[in-house]
Amino acid sequence: xxxxPDVEGFRGVLESCALGRTVRRVDVRDPGVLHGVGARxxxxxxxxxxxxxxxxxxxxxLARTGGPVLALHFGMTGSLLCxxxxxxxxxxxxxxxxxxxxHRLHYRDQxxxxxxxxxxxxxxxxxxxxxxxxxxxxxDREQFEAALSERRAQAKAVLTDQSALAGxxxxxxxEVLWRAGVTPVRRASHxxxxxxxxxxxVMRRTLRSAVxxxxxxxxxxxxxxxxxxxxxxxxxxxxxxxRSRLAGRGTVWCPxxxxxxxxxx
Numbered sequence: 001x002x003x004x005p006d007v008e009g010f011r012g013v014l015e016s017c018a019l020g021r022t023v024r025r026v027d028v029r030d031p032g033v034l035h036g037v038g039a040r041x042x043x044x045x046x047x048x049x050x051x052x053x054x055x056x057x058x059x060x061x062l063a064r065t066g067g068p069v070l071a072l073h074f075g076m077t078g079s080l081l082c083x084x085x086x087x088x089x090x091x092x093x094x095x096x097x098x099x100x101x102x103h104r105l106h107y108r109d110q111x112x113x114x115x116x117x118x119x120x121x122x123x124x125x126x127x128x129x130x131x132x133x134x135x136x137x138x139x140d141r142e143q144f145e146a147a148l149s150e151r152r153a154q155a156k157a158v159l160t161d162q163s164a165l166a167g168x169x170x171x172x173x174x175e176v177l178w179r180a181g182v183t184p185v186r187r188a189s190h191x192x193x194x195x196x197x198x199x200x201x202v203m204r205r206t207l208r209s210a211v212x213x214x215x216x217x218x219x220x221x222x223x224x225x226x227x228x229x230x231x232x233x234x235x236x237x238x239x240x241x242x243r244s245r246l247a248g249r250g251t252v253w254c255p256x257x258x259x260x261x262x263x264x265x
Contacts (some may be wrong), residue, residue, distance in 0.1 A: 002074040004059065004136055004167030010072075010080040012214075014063055017082030018051045025098040033094040033107065033115030045118055046070065046097070057129050058136070058166025066119055072107065075114030081106040107187045122218075136167035137207055144203075145196045148188040155199075156184035156236035157193065157247040160229050170249045171216040171224050178202045178223040178236075183258040184251050186189045227252040 002010070023046045028039035032244060037045075045068045053064040054233040061080075063070040072080065076090075083104045089096065090108055095194045097105040107116060119125045134143045148155070158164050159173040168176070177184050182195055191199070210216050218225040223241075226232045234242040234254040244251050 001076050001169050001171070002059065003080060003169035003172050003216060004056075004171075004207065005075060005213065006079075006215050007056055007059050007061050007167075008137070008211050009214035010074065013080045013082050014051070014054050014061065018063070018099055018105050019054065019096065020042055020050065020052075021099040021101050021103060022050045023097055024100060025096075026048075027096040027098070028094075029089070029096065030094040030112070033109060033112050035115055035117045037116075037118040040094075040118070042118055051099075055125070056135075058132050058162055059169070060129060060132070060166075062119075062125050064122065068120060069122060071117040071119055071125065071128060073114035073117075075109065075111065077111045078107065078109040078114060081108060091169070108129060116196050131163055132166040133162060133164045134166065136165050136172075136203065137211070139165065141197065141200050144200045145193070148191055148196050148199070151188045153188060154184060154246060155182055155186050155188045156249070156251055158188040160247065160249065167207075170251075171227075172206065172210065174227065174252050175216060175223050176206050177205060178234075178258060181257055183255075183260050184246055184253050185260065200242050222254065223254075 007043050013110050026043040028042060031039050033034050034042060049065040052066045056060040059073060061072045083106055084102060085098055085104050092110045093106045093108050095107040099105065119128060133147060148158055151158045151164060155177060159168050160170065176199060180199045182199060216224050221235055226235055233239065234241055234257060237256050239254060239256040241252050242255050
């Protein structure tokens with residue numbers, strides 16, 4: 001599932017492949033990934049335009065042209081790839097952008113849960129993002145603590161609520177909570193100031209490592225590296241990990257390192 005580090009990586013793909021280049025052709029192979037715009041309108045708006053800048057907020061990626069803005073959201077299985085015009089097209093490549101300079105940008109998505117939006121201008125892009133919380137990579141400590149202290153939902157639910165904090169998904173939320181020694185079932189508003197500050201520090205450190213890797217890396221020293229094991233054990237204490245569903249999401253945590261009395265880590 002693409003989370004903030006993945007989308008930051010896709011921004012790098014967009015910048016290296018398309019920034020400063022003109023769109024020669026837009027090929028919509030599956031209009032099911034388009035939202036609020038048809039294939040013809042997308043072609044008319046973007047063909048002949050040059051990509052001039054990028055912006056990422058949470059899990060959203062915006063491509064500016066000095067006029068219309070292309071907004072991309074990758075849902076559960078989306079990705080962005082740079083290819084040559086003569087490279088083979090994958091079955092799940094939904095939209096292709098042929099660019100000057102011999103590059104082609106592929107929006108690939110197996111499950112088609114999100115997709116592409118065409119926005120009139122930067123002001124419309126700002127409106128699209130109005131319902132998003134602060135970006136998890138740039139949020140300051142005061143904003144982060146306020147987002148937690150003001151909500152009564154469980155800590156895991158708040159961390160993955162994009163209106164509270166934009167960018168964290170299932171893997172990152174579990175990883176951050178485990179590293180901070182906070183159980184995912186603890187109510188966010190019941191966390192102590194010390195716990196909120198520890199979560200903030202751990203989140204920033206974890207995000208820096210994940211962004212450098214281009215994803216949430218399944219390393220042996222990370223919870224992510226063990227959550228899918230048949231018999232998962234904590235890489236810190238060696239105890240058995242617990243699996244459950246919280247807020248509709250598969251959740252993994254260590255009851256020894258993340259006790260419900262708040263005395264973990």
